[in-house]
Amino acid sequence: MGSPANEPASRLDPPASGAIDGPCLDFALTRLVQLLTEGDAAAALLEARRVRVSGADGSLQVVKALEAAMDGMSAKCTAEEFNLLEIMLAGRAATLVAHDLFPEGALPSPRGTVVIATPEGDVHDLGKNLTRMVLTSKGFRVVDCGKDCPLAVMVQAVAREEAFALLVSGLISPVVPLVRQLRGLLRECGLAPVRLVAGGAALKQCTAEALNVDFVAGDAFDTVRYLEALRP
Numbered sequence: 001m002g003s004p005a006n007e008p009a010s011r012l013d014p015p016a017s018g019a020i021d022g023p024c025l026d027f028a029l030t031r032l033v034q035l036l037t038e039g040d041a042a043a044a045l046l047e048a049r050r051v052r053v054s055g056a057d058g059s060l061q062v063v064k065a066l067e068a069a070m071d072g073m074s075a076k077c078t079a080e081e082f083n084l085l086e087i088m089l090a091g092r093a094a095t096l097v098a099h100d101l102f103p104e105g106a107l108p109s110p111r112g113t114v115v116i117a118t119p120e121g122d123v124h125d126l127g128k129n130l131t132r133m134v135l136t137s138k139g140f141r142v143v144d145c146g147k148d149c150p151l152a153v154m155v156q157a158v159a160r161e162e163a164f165a166l167l168v169s170g171l172i173s174p175v176v177p178l179v180r181q182l183r184g185l186l187r188e189c190g191l192a193p194v195r196l197v198a199g200g201a202a203l204k205q206c207t208a209e210a211l212n213v214d215f216v217a218g219d220a221f222d223t224v225r226y227l228e229a230l231r232p
Helices: 022-038 041-052 058-076 084-101 126-137 151-161 173-188 220-230
Strands: 113-117 141-144 165-169 195-199
Touching: 022 041, 022 058, 022 084, 041 058, 041 084, 058 084, 058 126, 058 220, 084 126, 113 126, 113 151, 126 141, 126 165, 126 220, 141 151, 151 165, 151 173, 165 173, 165 220, 173 195, 195 220
Parallel strands: 113 141, 113 165, 165 195
Antiparallel strands: none
């Protein structure tokens, strides 16, 4: 077995087990943010559970750690530092911790509900899944209609779930004409106020005007920033 001296300098070791308070709580929170950022889901889950029983409004502290980790990943999401796998792993870890904190059906959504989908004909959903994970960790309730999704199913989900935004992700150019139809379909169903957000490799090459949407996101965090401005 290696000695502590052989461990990476950036790695934080957990404090002794037991009650966490004062400086130990600060240490645990710093470690939790680090584990989330690194995408170490199992270790992040254990650390979050330790923080939750600290007696210092632990659940709120975990939520703040989740937000800090996602904000950190957003800052790294640049042309020089962007790493899709790293962001996916961090999003997965954050989602696991969030769902452990708030079990299925109990996850709070103070910022409201959004519907997300990949349009019919496009079976790629990596970007959609990443966006869903990040939005969930940031306090949005996300209804995922999946990939290869008919427009009617998306619109029905918006009406049924009373969503304030519809997010569409498209990797291939044939979905562009479909996205252009969404505004009219929403209006026909009395859903004109619903915000339309487009993203994905194919759609982000177009302007919002060309797609007849409210916003074109460059990446998942771009989507988060736009929605957070609508629902602070």
